[in-house]
Amino acid sequence: xxxxxxxxxxxxxxxxxxxxxxxxxxxxxxxxxxxxxxxxxxxxxxxxxxxxxxxxxxxxxxxxxxxxxxxxxxxxxxxxxxxxxxxxxxxxxxxxxxxxxxxxxxxxxxxxxxxxxxxxxxxxxxxxxxxxxxxxxxxxxxxxxxxxxxxxxxxxxxxxxxxxxxxxxxxxxxxxxxxxxxxxxxxxxxxxxxx
Amino acid sequence: xxxxxxxxxxxxxxxxxxxxxxxxxxxxxxxxxxxxxxxxxxxxxxxxxxxxxxxxxxxxxxxxxxxxxxxxxxxxxxxxxxxxxxxxxxxxxxxxxxxxxxxxxxxxxxxxxxxxxxxxxxxxxxxxxxxxxxxxxxxxxxxxxxxxxxxxxxxxxxxxxxxxxxxxxxxxxxxxxxxxxxxxxxxxxxxxxxx
DNA sequence: TGTACATCAGTGAACGCGCGTTCACTGATGTAC
DNA sequence: TGTACATCAGTGAACGCGCGTTCACTGATGTAC
Numbered sequence: 001x002x003x004x005x006x007x008x009x010x011x012x013x014x015x016x017x018x019x020x021x022x023x024x025x026x027x028x029x030x031x032x033x034x035x036x037x038x039x040x041x042x043x044x045x046x047x048x049x050x051x052x053x054x055x056x057x058x059x060x061x062x063x064x065x066x067x068x069x070x071x072x073x074x075x076x077x078x079x080x081x082x083x084x085x086x087x088x089x090x091x092x093x094x095x096x097x098x099x100x101x102x103x104x105x106x107x108x109x110x111x112x113x114x115x116x117x118x119x120x121x122x123x124x125x126x127x128x129x130x131x132x133x134x135x136x137x138x139x140x141x142x143x144x145x146x147x148x149x150x151x152x153x154x155x156x157x158x159x160x161x162x163x164x165x166x167x168x169x170x171x172x173x174x175x176x177x178x179x180x181x182x183x184x185x186x187x188x189x190x191x192x193x194x195x
Numbered sequence: 196x197x198x199x200x201x202x203x204x205x206x207x208x209x210x211x212x213x214x215x216x217x218x219x220x221x222x223x224x225x226x227x228x229x230x231x232x233x234x235x236x237x238x239x240x241x242x243x244x245x246x247x248x249x250x251x252x253x254x255x256x257x258x259x260x261x262x263x264x265x266x267x268x269x270x271x272x273x274x275x276x277x278x279x280x281x282x283x284x285x286x287x288x289x290x291x292x293x294x295x296x297x298x299x300x301x302x303x304x305x306x307x308x309x310x311x312x313x314x315x316x317x318x319x320x321x322x323x324x325x326x327x328x329x330x331x332x333x334x335x336x337x338x339x340x341x342x343x344x345x346x347x348x349x350x351x352x353x354x355x356x357x358x359x360x361x362x363x364x365x366x367x368x369x370x371x372x373x374x375x376x377x378x379x380x381x382x383x384x385x386x387x388x389x390x
Numbered sequence: 391t392g393t394a395c396a397t398c399a400g401t402g403a404a405c406g407c408g409c410g411t412t413c414a415c416t417g418a419t420g421t422a423c
Numbered sequence: 424t425g426t427a428c429a430t431c432a433g434t435g436a437a438c439g440c441g442c443g444t445t446c447a448c449t450g451a452t453g454t455a456c
Contacts (some may be wrong), residue, residue, distance in 0.1 A: 003399050011342050011399080027310055029224045033443060045445085046400040053444065106359065110306040114361040125363040147435045149375045153356075156372060157348070160355020164301065166309040168320040177351060178346045196434050198417045206432080228410060240413085241433040249410065397453070405445070412438070420430070 012050045014040045020061040021101040024108035028058055055117060061115070062105050063123040069104040070127050070134075077134040084138045085189050092181045093159050097165050097174070107162040124156070131155060138189055154188045157181060207245045209235050215256040216354075217295040217304035223253055223311070250312060257300050257308070258318040264299040265322050272329040279333045280384050286353050287376045292360050302357040326350060333384055349383040352376060362382070 001101055002136055003011065017115070018040045022031040028090045034044040051057045076083035089097055091104070106128060113124045132151045139150035161181035198206065200268055213235045217226045229239040252354045264286070271278035285291055286299070295303055301323060308319045327346045334345035356376035360369045 001399070001400050001449055002453085004452060007452095008399065027307065029222070030310070032441075034441080042399095043401050044443090045402060055344070068391055075376070094424070106362075110358045110362065111302070112222065112306055116360065118364065121362060121364045125365055125368070128359060128363060129368070141214075149371075149378075152372055152375045153352070153379055155374060156356035156359050156377045157334060158355070159359060160305075160353070161348075161351035162349050163305045163309065163358070164323060164354060167301075167305065167316060168323060169313065170320055173286050173320070173324070176344075177347055180308035181348045181351065183344075184348055196416055196433050197420085198420060198431070202419095203432065227408075229408080237432095238434055239410090240435060242410070244432055393456085395453105395455085397451105399449105399451090401449080402449105403446090403448105405436080405443105409442085410438100413436090414434105415436105416432100416434080418430105418432090420428105420432080422428085423426085 005149075011040070011042070015042075015047070015050055015057070016061055016064060016103060018055055020065045021139075023058065024065075024103060024105055025101040028109055028112050032167075033057075053118070056183065058121045059123050061112055062109070062120060063127070065102075065103065065105055069106075070130050073131045073134040077137070081138045081189065084135060085186075088135065088154070088158070088185050089182060092185060093166075094177045094178060097162060097178065100166070104159070104162070107159045107182075110159065110163055135138065140189065150188060154185055157184060201277075203336070206237070210242070211252070211256055211259060211381070214252055215300075218253065218256055219260075219300055220296040223304055223307050227368060241327055250314070253311065254314045254318050254353045257304070258322070260300055263322075264296060264301075265325050268326045268329040271325075272321075274332045276384065279330060280381075281348070283330065283353070283380050283384075284377060287356060287360075287373045287380060289370065289373060292373065294355060295361070299357070302354045302361075303376055305354065305358055323350075335384060339343070345383060349380055352379060 015036060019031070019036045022036055022039065033047050036057075037044045037047050069087075073084070076087045096103055106113070106124065113121060116124070132148060132155060135155065136144070136147040138152040139147045139154070141147040141150050143152070149194050158181060161177050165177040168174050168177070210231060214226070214231045217231055217234065223293050231252075232242050233238070234238045246255070264282075268279070269271050271282045291298055301308070301319065308316060311319070327343060327350060330350065331339070331342040331346040334342045336342040339388050353376060356372050360372040363369050363372070
């Protein structure tokens with residue numbers, strides 16, 4: 001039953017993708033190795049051919065969310081201000097709020113990451129730093145230090161707002177939280193606010 | 196072994212206090228009924244004389260955190276702007292960040308609350324609403340609608356910032372997140388910024 | 391290039407463990423007369 | 424007010440369950456000659 005190297009690599013990638021989505025949707029603790037493997041079309045025993053432990057999977061899944069906010073931000077940073085603003089504005093929309101399983105893990109797993117092990121926290125810190133750095137040049141501040149500060153301020157606001165918008169059981173309040181935050185994001189970018 | 200009514204009420208209160216702290220410190224899922232009861236000086240079997248289920252305990256613990264941010268905010272709202280600003284400013288300090296077990300459950304359990312059941316989410320939403328309403332009059336906005344919006348904006352920012360400040364593994368970055376957010380809180384209050 | 395052997399991806403049963411919950415029991419408290 | 428009985432707070436063993444992890448096994452892939 002041995003698989004070819006290409007197949008093995010693909011299986012590993014599939015496990016990571018499944019885990020990454022499941023962690024965001026159901027939470028890290030609440031998602032079992034068995035369930036991840038079943039969703040990936042495998043039995044649970046094979047898991048340890050690809051990862052040393054669930055902990056290692058968590059760290060890799062948080063780091064390598066295939067299509068995530070970090071890579072989007074960095075790609076947008078190269079494209080320019082218009083692209084960056086779009087990435088940030090899209091973050092505080094009902095569509096993004098409801099699409100938990102492909103959204104930013106910092107918001108989806110925030111309080112769980114606080115209690116995660118050293119390795120996972122380091123990976124999460126790195127993700128945060130990279131977004132901060134990618135966005136800073138577009139914050140319309142006078143110097144680099146202030147730009148980083150502005151970037152920290154608006155991103156922490158977005159993360160908090162998205163989390164609370166998902167938590168509240170009142171749809172009107174949830175939309176209000178998003179629209180208030182969207183306004184703040186728009187104001188943070190230096191150029192005049194479109195839309 | 197039956198206890199008097201007064202003792203029973205006190206036991207129930209003690210279980211709630213222990214649970215409330217443990218949930219914030221270790222997370223809701225990660226905290227077991229057995230551990231809570233042991234910390235309260237009891238055996239696990241007696242738990243069900245006080246609560247129908249762990250779920251019910253969670254809802255009550257989130258609602259009734261004995262000395263929490265909600266009651267602080269409402270008390271401050273009666274005392275006036277100076278008191279309210281102090282409560283908000285204290286939220287984004289290293290001391291508050293490190294005192295997880297008595298801090299705001301919206302930050303300590305944010306992403307866990309998103310996935311909690313209807314009852315728990317309702318209780319959490321109510322807590323959020325009450326803080327928003329208590330703080331709104333001090334936001335220095337023209338009308339009530341704008342005041343509520345300003346209140347939502349600054350509070351979601353504080354929750355996100357506190358969560359990320361706890362998550363990052365770089366102490367300098369953590370302090371920076373707090374100080375940036377503190378500045379934003381100060382700017383939100385209408386009066387001139389002291390300190 | 392063809393063959394023989396070693397490697398290892400994936401299977402599925404089993405491991406110890408702690409979870410939330412139940413339950414028969416104890417004996418002090420509360421209540422009815 | 425005093426007594427007899429019912430109530431029930433708390434105990435500790437036990438329940439089924441799913442968790443992360445291990446392991447002997449299978450057989451296709453990779454490698455050495």
